[in-house]
Amino acid sequence: MPKTWLAFQDRPKYLSQDIQFKAIAPKDMAFLSELYRSTRWQEVLQAPWSDEQRIEFLQQQFTAQHQHYKSHYPTADKLIIQKKQCNIGRIYIDRDDVSICLIDISLLPKERGQGLGTLLLKALLEEAQLNQKKVVIHVENFNPAYHWYLKHGFVQMEDKGVYQYMEWYPSNQ
Secondary structure (H helix, E strand, O other): OOOOOOOHHHOOOOOOOOEEEEEOOHHHHHHHHHHHHHHHHHHHOOOOOOHHHHHHHHHHHHHHHHHHHHHHOOOOEEEEEEEOOEEEEEEEEEEOOOEEEEEEEEEOHHHOOOOHHHHHHHHHHHHHHHHOOEEEEEEEOOOOHHHHHHHOOOEEEEEOOOEEEEEEOOOOO
16 A cells, blocks of 8 residues: 555654644534635635625535535545644545545645645655655646646646646656
8 A cells, every 4th residue: 555644654754743634524614614715715805795795605615616526536535734733724635546636735824825835745745756656736727826836846737727737747766
């Protein structure tokens, strides 16, 4: 069985022991919805809606996304990221024989820009390198993370309209 960085004994040493992962559960839906809202709030500020309408719209979008992930990635690891036992984000990863799909990674606003996302991505790339698998991701066109992925060795493979399909390849050992 391939090694994964999510198993405690396999975690890279640079991931602080303060960082833990737990499988999402029904009781986590409120947190996950709020997290989603925090990643999309600036976008919906452009609409001539009340905050209540924005919240309702984002709840509908979160529910649709959640259902999509459940149906299209039924065996994926869907995890809450915790720091000192407090929920701070989510990471969803699907693995098959040849690739690792980073479905989603999101952090609360106060946790962004501090390097945790980079550490998590590096850990995932380390796993992929170890297991000689490519890493794939879909990134929305307007997402500033697109350039972050390029910086970390991802290559744009296909323009899918709203999304860019990107891949990262392990070096040959």
